[in-house]
Amino acid sequence: MSAHDEGIERDVMEYDYAIVGGGPAGLACAIRLKAKLPEANICLLEKGSEIGAHILSGCVMEPGPLDELMPSWRDNPPAICVPAGTDEFRFYTRQRSYKLPTPPQMHNAGNFIVSLGELCKQMAAQAESLGVEVFPGFPGRHPLIDGEGDAARVIGVRCGDMGREADGTPDGRPGDNFAPGVDIHANVTLFAEGCRGSLSKQLIRRFELDRDAMPQTYGLGFKELWQLPEGRTTPGLIQHSVGWPLDNATYGGSFVYHLDQDRVYVGYVVGLDYADPRFSPFEAFQQFKHHPDMRALLAGGEIIATGARTIIEGGWQALPKMDMPGALLIGDGAGTLNVPKIKGVHQAIRSGMLAADHLAAAGEPAGYDAAFRASAAGEELRKVRNIRPGFNRGLWFGMANAALETVLGGRSPWTLKTHSDWDSLNSLAAARAHDGQAAMAANWEAERSLPPRDRLASVYFANTAHEEAQPVHLRVADTSICATRCAEEYGNPCTRFCPVGVYEMVDDGQGGRQLQINASNCVHCKACDIKDPYQVIDWVTPEGGSGPNYQTM
Amino acid sequence: MKILVGIKRVIDYNVRVQVNREGTGVVKDGVKMSINPFDEIAVEEALRMKERGEAEEVVVVSVGPEAAQQQLRTALAMGADRAVLYQAEEEIQPLAAARALLQIVQAEDAGLVLLGKQAIDDDANQVGQMLAALWDRPQATFVSKLERSGDTLKAMREVDAGLENIEVDLPAVVTVDLRLNEPRFVKMPDIMKAKRKPLDIKPFAELGVEMPPQLEVGAHEPPPKRQGGTKVESVAALVQALKDKGVL
Numbered sequence: 001m002s003a004h005d006e007g008i009e010r011d012v013m014e015y016d017y018a019i020v021g022g023g024p025a026g027l028a029c030a031i032r033l034k035a036k037l038p039e040a041n042i043c044l045l046e047k048g049s050e051i052g053a054h055i056l057s058g059c060v061m062e063p064g065p066l067d068e069l070m071p072s073w074r075d076n077p078p079a080i081c082v083p084a085g086t087d088e089f090r091f092y093t094r095q096r097s098y099k100l101p102t103p104p105q106m107h108n109a110g111n112f113i114v115s116l117g118e119l120c121k122q123m124a125a126q127a128e129s130l131g132v133e134v135f136p137g138f139p140g141r142h143p144l145i146d147g148e149g150d151a152a153r154v155i156g157v158r159c160g161d162m163g164r165e166a167d168g169t170p171d172g173r174p175g176d177n178f179a180p181g182v183d184i185h186a187n188v189t190l191f192a193e194g195c196r197g198s199l200s201k202q203l204i205r206r207f208e209l210d211r212d213a214m215p216q217t218y219g220l221g222f223k224e225l226w227q228l229p230e231g232r233t234t235p236g237l238i239q240h241s242v243g244w245p246l247d248n249a250t251y252g253g254s255f256v257y258h259l260d261q262d263r264v265y266v267g268y269v270v271g272l273d274y275a276d277p278r279f280s281p282f283e284a285f286q287q288f289k290h291h292p293d294m295r296a297l298l299a300g301g302e303i304i305a306t307g308a309r310t311i312i313e314g315g316w317q318a319l320p321k322m323d324m325p326g327a328l329l330i331g332d333g334a335g336t337l338n339v340p341k342i343k344g345v346h347q348a349i350r351s352g353m354l355a356a357d358h359l360a361a362a363g364e365p366a367g368y369d370a371a372f373r374a375s376a377a378g379e380e381l382r383k384v385r386n387i388r389p390g391f392n393r394g395l396w397f398g399m400a401n402a403a404l405e406t407v408l409g410g411r412s413p414w415t416l417k418t419h420s421d422w423d424s425l426n427s428l429a430a431a432r433a434h435d436g437q438a439a440m441a442a443n444w445e446a447e448r449s450l451p452p453r454d455r456l457a458s459v460y461f462a463n464t465a466h467e468e469a470q471p472v473h474l475r476v477a478d479t480s481i482c483a484t485r486c487a488e489e490y491g492n493p494c495t496r497f498c499p500v501g502v503y504e505m506v507d508d509g510q511g512g513r514q515l516q517i518n519a520s521n522c523v524h525c526k527a528c529d530i531k532d533p534y535q536v537i538d539w540v541t542p543e544g545g546s547g548p549n550y551q552t553m
Numbered sequence: 554m555k556i557l558v559g560i561k562r563v564i565d566y567n568v569r570v571q572v573n574r575e576g577t578g579v580v581k582d583g584v585k586m587s588i589n590p591f592d593e594i595a596v597e598e599a600l601r602m603k604e605r606g607e608a609e610e611v612v613v614v615s616v617g618p619e620a621a622q623q624q625l626r627t628a629l630a631m632g633a634d635r636a637v638l639y640q641a642e643e644e645i646q647p648l649a650a651a652r653a654l655l656q657i658v659q660a661e662d663a664g665l666v667l668l669g670k671q672a673i674d675d676d677a678n679q680v681g682q683m684l685a686a687l688w689d690r691p692q693a694t695f696v697s698k699l700e701r702s703g704d705t706l707k708a709m710r711e712v713d714a715g716l717e718n719i720e721v722d723l724p725a726v727v728t729v730d731l732r733l734n735e736p737r738f739v740k741m742p743d744i745m746k747a748k749r750k751p752l753d754i755k756p757f758a759e760l761g762v763e764m765p766p767q768l769e770v771g772a773h774e775p776p777p778k779r780q781g782g783t784k785v786e787s788v789a790a791l792v793q794a795l796k797d798k799g800v801l
């Protein structure tokens with residue numbers, strides 16, 4: 001906590017359980033806790049302006065865990081909810097596409113295509129009706145930790161301040177309307193921040209929760225909602241592709257989910273372990289949309305909404321220890337997503353429910369990590385642990401390995417290694433010498449007729465907003481390397497990996513270049529925090545309610 | 554003095570509004586709703602007057618759907634004393650809103666009515682003026698500064714030519730503009746307190762207001778698509794380009 005905190009009086013609110021993050025993990029945990037412990041005082045904080053405002057997901061959901069948690073959801077389905085139909089899996093080349101057998105993990109019979117944001121609104125309504133206090137617009141800003149060394153224990157969370165004004169210092173100064181964030185004290189605090197949570201990150205470091213885990217890895221996902229001319233869609237159809245425009249070495253692929261009313265979700269996911277610093281995930285997605293198959297689907301349609309969010313892909317071997325004194329990590333804040341299935345919602349719900357069950361039975365966090373690993377959710381992760389790392393050796397090796405691992409059902413005696421994403425970039429010089437992605441990189445911006453024109457045109461559909469007077473929430477510890485070391489070594493990759501163009505290199509007015517951070521466009525995807533090769537970017541929560549206002553995403 | 558503040562539930566100003574496929578209205582399903590921003594400014598002003606000792610009670614009222622309770626709760630969390638919702642699921646046009654407010658103002662015996670200058674959904678800019686006429690009391694519209702002295706209000710108005718200072722006798726209707734104040738942030742403990750403040754829900758029919766529709770909406774259309782712009786190299790080139798278009 002900064003020097004600016006001295007002398008600020010904060011209200012303290014006491015709860016039995018405090019949950020940070022209103023995604024499927026946090027909400028499932030809240031609902032289940034109330035069911036098990038009706039007398040418990042529970043609050044849930046969400047940084048978005050409303051529940052669902054920051055939720056971006058595919059999303060084909062396995063309904064089992066939700067059925068168990070909230071059987072009534074089927075009677076009152078979210079605004080977008082289409083039963084899964086046929087699965088299609090294709091390999092793309094520049095001009096053609098080839099049908100591949102759908103990998104067994106990607107069969108979706110019985111699943112639902114939903115708007116996860118809308119589903120979360122319904123889960124929040126359920127939690128509130130049970131008596132959970134849900135606070136959208138209130139980010140958790142710092143974990144509160146009491147005691148030193150081995151006696152350290154999480155005692156709650158400090159909410160973000162409102163009404164700070166930028167003054168050149170990291171935290172800015174209190175403005176006229178300043179309202180200090182309250183301190184929430186809780187017997188147990190549950191961090192359910194989703195992929196790359198900013199408080200979870202601090203806790204993992206503070207309690208060395210990743211001591212026995214391999215490095216965490218991530219992907220960056222884009223999504224657009226399109227309204228198409230009549231008659232082109234097949235409601236329920238689920239299409240995935242691999243291949244063009246990614247080269248063999250870069251992990252990723254597309255999803256196209258057909259909804260009702262001539263709407264489709266179109267999305268693209270790229271492994272953040274890509275190597276070419278000139279690569280732009282956003283451009284790759286836009287190129288994909290210009291494949292003849294896709295152009296035929298989309299041309300003449302209209303974009304309704306866009307967004308981007310990272311996905312946690314390390315799986316079983318990268319899972320940090322999920323309990324620590326006074327607190328738990330649940331859902332993708334820990335990394336419970338099943339990558340071969342690209343499904344994390346059912347796992348997040350399970351981990352939230354399991355946390356509630358564990359706390360109701362044991363009364364304390366210790367033992368949750370073991371309980372999760374031994375659960376059906378843990379077993380699901382263990383079985384598929386070798387599939388994603390297999391793709392580190394390229395698409396074809398990855399697919400063959402995936403087939404083998406599937407036959408073995410995870411019984412292979414080895415566990416493949418994961419590696420961190422921030423140090424996977426080749427230098428600019430090395431990338432230039434290489435022609436795979438390089439040849440493609442030259443083409444990234446070519447042949448683009450479908451909207452959006454560029455990242456700024458795209459972010460317009462994310463309804464993102466940040467009060468302009470507030471301090472920048474993207475803390476770059478050392479901007480002196482931007483124009484020098486980073487420009488030479490990597491050509492400022494932040495200007496390309498950010499899905500909305502927050503980072504720009506501009507004239508400094510003295511004949512040089514300097515970094516400009518357009519923080520108000522940020523959609524809270526967390527890619528910069530992950531991929532920055534010098535690990536100097538720290539994403540912190542901005543003023544409550546800032547960020548995207550996703551609708552039906 | 555009791556201040557009555559009108560609250561309308563509207564689509565949040567950060568949301569990109571879309572016309573529905575049939576062209577019969579805008580998409581509201583799953584869309585974020587908020588207090589009309591000008592009404593939030595009106596609540597803030599009422600609270601400041603109360604804090605200065607110029608009023609004793611702040612009552613917020615909405616005529617609208619059941620879900621408008623959310624917006625009333627927000628106003629209560631800001632500091633309003635109590636709230637009333639006259640529940641009507643059908644659309645309320647400006648004259649109907651003004652008639653309804655008249656009934657409420659008289660029943661509450663309010664000394665001042667604070668409203669937004671317009672609601673950002675229909676941008677009608679009519680309710681305040683109509684209410685003042687129906688009530689037969691003075692009005693100050695587009696107010697960007699407000700002060701009470703005894704039984705009069707000093708108001709600064711934003712008018713086309715600049716600013717205008719007027720005085721109106723109380724009771725009166727005031728509609729507020731953007732620059733009047735910056736609404737406070739809602740605090741978490743106050744959200745909890747707001748849950749225990751009175752919020753009465755009454756059927757709209759109770760007001761006995763006739764509301765045959767005065768306006769008929771022909772069609773909804775999105776604005777025409779903008780053509781791509783061009784970049785100019787210098788200020789001189791910009792001036793020339795504007796001259797060529799006959800703008801300068």
Ligand SMILES: Cc1cc2nc3c(=O)[nH]c(=O)nc-3n(C[C@H](O)[C@H](O)[C@H](O)COP(=O)(O)OP(=O)(O)OC[C@H]3O[C@@H](n4cnc5c(N)ncnc54)[C@H](O)[C@@H]3O)c2cc1C
Nearest residue numbers: 021023024025047057058060140194221331332343344345
């Ligand atoms: C492009 C894409 C496609 C996907 N497709 C699928 C799919 O088809 N099927 C599937 O099952 N899964 C899919 N997933 C994964 C799935 O979305 C996640 O696994 C799931 O959302 C994780 O749930 P969670 O509750 O752990 O975190 P999240 O859903 O990320 O929710 C976290 C919440 O916490 C809030 N928060 C974070 N930090 C703070 C803080 N400090 N204070 C307050 N609030 C905070 C966030 O705003 C957010 O609302 C996809 C993900 C992406 C990005």
Ligand SMILES: Cc1cc2nc3c(=O)[nH]c(=O)nc-3n(C[C@H](O)[C@H](O)[C@H](O)COP(=O)(O)OP(=O)(O)OC[C@H]3O[C@@H](n4cnc5c(N)ncnc54)[C@H](O)[C@@H]3O)c2cc1C
Nearest residue numbers: 565566567589590591592670671672673674676678730731
């Ligand atoms: C709830 C609400 C209701 C409002 N109602 C009304 C109303 O009824 N009537 C009214 O007149 N006003 C109204 N306003 C105010 C009005 O929307 C804004 O004041 C006005 O749009 C501000 O325009 P601007 O050009 O100053 O800035 P912006 O709105 O910030 O900019 C408008 C455009 O200019 C571009 N731009 C910004 N800065 C630059 C730059 N330096 N160089 C090049 N381009 C730039 C932006 O990208 C944007 O496209 C309302 C505002 C709000 C929040």
Ligand code: SF4
Nearest residue numbers: 498522523525526528
């Ligand atoms: S600034 Fe960082 S978190 Fe924000 S959108 Fe860009 S990459 Fe994502």
